[in-house]
Amino acid sequence: MIPDGGPGRRLVVGNWKSNGDPGLVDGWARGFAGAWGPGAAVTVCVCPPHPLVARLRERLPGGILVGAQDVSAHPAGARTGEVSAEALAACGCRAAIVGHSERRALLGETDETVRRKVGRAIGAGLAAVLCVGETLEERERGDAALVVGRQLEAALPPRAFESAGDALPVAIAYEPVWAIGAGRTPTAAQIGEIHRHLSDRASVIAGNRVRIPVLYGGSVGASNIGDILSGDRVDGVLVGGASLDGSGFGDICRLAAAH
Numbered sequence: 001m002i003p004d005g006g007p008g009r010r011l012v013v014g015n016w017k018s019n020g021d022p023g024l025v026d027g028w029a030r031g032f033a034g035a036w037g038p039g040a041a042v043t044v045c046v047c048p049p050h051p052l053v054a055r056l057r058e059r060l061p062g063g064i065l066v067g068a069q070d071v072s073a074h075p076a077g078a079r080t081g082e083v084s085a086e087a088l089a090a091c092g093c094r095a096a097i098v099g100h101s102e103r104r105a106l107l108g109e110t111d112e113t114v115r116r117k118v119g120r121a122i123g124a125g126l127a128a129v130l131c132v133g134e135t136l137e138e139r140e141r142g143d144a145a146l147v148v149g150r151q152l153e154a155a156l157p158p159r160a161f162e163s164a165g166d167a168l169p170v171a172i173a174y175e176p177v178w179a180i181g182a183g184r185t186p187t188a189a190q191i192g193e194i195h196r197h198l199s200d201r202a203s204v205i206a207g208n209r210v211r212i213p214v215l216y217g218g219s220v221g222a223s224n225i226g227d228i229l230s231g232d233r234v235d236g237v238l239v240g241g242a243s244l245d246g247s248g249f250g251d252i253c254r255l256a257a258a259h
């Protein structure tokens with residue numbers, strides 16, 4: 001899981017999506033090490049495609065965590081192509097991104113599948129980075145809070161929070177579908193409104209037993225991270241495209257620590 005650095009410490013998660021190869025890992029790690037500012041008060045977790053996890057782990061500065069994108073909803077066994085939560089944990093992953101809108105929209109992932117994946121991740125000792133977010137049509141209908149609240153309730157198994165200790169079993173990533181890869185973001189006020197809603201709902205579900213940070217994701221970069229982090233209850237960010245450049249991602253992490 002991801003260690004809980006306390007309420008004031010930001011969490012930055014990088015999502016490489018289906019990008020990268022061993023050459024990118026090597027250059028990325030050099031760029032990141034030069035930019036990020038060791039000792040910065042920020043928790044960082046980088047999620048490359050599965051085959052790159054081990055190589056990236058070997059090349060990262062101490063204290064930077066590696067996570068996975070997605071995880072099987074099932075235990076290890078006869079399911080060709082699936083990667084179990086236990087295998088990811090044994091390979092050094094500390095987290096898994098679950099319920100990303102690309103998987104929901106393009107790969108038919110349902111709330112029920114997302115719920116099972118969250119349970120498997122937590123059960124294996126991985127933090128589930130649970131993505132929720134509304135489409136543009138849902139936002140324009142005034143349904144953003146309703147949609148993300150429903151996705152959250154459907155995905156979080158209450159029993160998951162009984163033995164978290166001082167780790168974070170879940171981080172929620174609020175990712176409006178219309179902001180992902182689009183170069184546009186909600187205003188800090190719009191982000192704050194949804195984050196308050198998610199954070200309140202999550203505390204009720206978890207019975208206040210654990211802190212559940214709420215990250216913002218969707219077109220985050222070095223130029224807008226200050227604005228984004230000024231929103232109410234923004235505990236960190238999930239960065240897609242801008243996480244593919246090691247030096248640029250290092251800058252984002254340093255800025256996150258400073259805000």
Ligand code: PGA
Nearest residue numbers: 180181218219239240241
């Ligand atoms: P983006 O992606 O930063 O490229 O918008 C974020 C995500 O999809 O996690």
